[in-house]
Amino acid sequence: MKVKKLISVLLAAGMIATVAAGCGSSGGEGGGGAKTLRIGDNWGASHPMAAALDNVFKTQIEEQTNGELTVEVYHDGLLGDEANLWQSVRDGSVDFVVVGTPMNQEFSEMLISDWPFLYRDLEHAKAVWTGEVADEVTADFNEFFTEVELLSWGPNSARTFSSSKPLTCVEDFAGQKFRMPNNPIHIGIVEDLGASAQVIGLGELFTALETGTVDGQDNGMVTIVDQSFQEVQSYLYETNHIIATLEIIANKTTMDSLTEEQQQIVRDAAKAAAVQAWDDYIASIDEDRQIIEDAGVTVTQLTDEEREKMIAAIQPTIDTLLEENADWAPDLIAQIDAVQ
Structure with missing residues (x-):
């Protein structure tokens, strides 16, 4: 436990320095013409949702854009705690975040993520948040918050x-x-x-x-x-x-800076990451x-x-x-x- 925390602190020092050096240029063009996108979460890399960012979200975007977009993933709250991540994606200092429901006091419909005893089991929860119900709540969310775009719903955990x-x-x-x-x-x-x-x-x-x-x-x-x-x-x-969710949320200005094809690639990658995270989480329970x-x-x-x-x-x-x-x-x- 102590060694793991020490490693996280040492990694944080180097990674935050890198982020600071790039402040104000998020989404800007790199020397080779590639656009770098940053996404932060508040979980260890082994959490199924965090792992899906590395293995699906990042990989799928970089491969399908032929390297025109690169994705930097920051785990363990390196870009801030949940409240800070939510604020950062709203003001554009971070391109994407994975958060739970820090916005539920503004947009009460997000309380549904923390509603007790709502599902029959984990498979039921997955079906809800990868299907039509998720699409409807997403549409409501994106109408309410004009500065961000909710992309997908993954698992936090069954508490x-x-x-x-x-x-x-x-x-x-x-x-x-x-x-x-x-x-x-x-x-x-x-x-x-x-x-x-x-x-x-x-x-x-x-x-x-x-x-x-x-x-x-x-x-x-x-x-x-x-x-x-x-x-x-x-x-x-x-x-x-409570079977809670984690949402991948994008800054709207960042999304608008991408081509229509790139935007669709990002949206598809976010949904694929969420599905993978649900599958991995359910498989990890035992x-x-x-x-x-x-x-x-x-x-x-x-x-x-x-x-x-x-x-x-x-x-x-x-x-x-x-x-x-x-x-x-x-x-x-x-x-x-x-x-x-």
């Missing part, structure tokens, strides 16, 4: 709870302290379950768990493995209470669970009975969401439920 204290049923949440992202849905869920929430950045979370500042946290198993949380947690409750169990963590999967108990417990948060988003949420939820 699970972990703790240093016993966590094998809904009743075990009572009195525990959980780190939660700064998102009212996530905070509402954990408080409905009888626990308390503390907002801590992902980069500080390992230390917070190690020192007992909080008992536990909620993230996908892919993130738990990537961040080595299994080293400082004893229990994992595989609730899959492996990630095994890594966590091998570290000595007790993993408990949510039974149908416990699922119903958890949904009943968090009903106040669900009711608030429905009441505050009555203009779009019921219809969109019905559409999602109908996806096969």
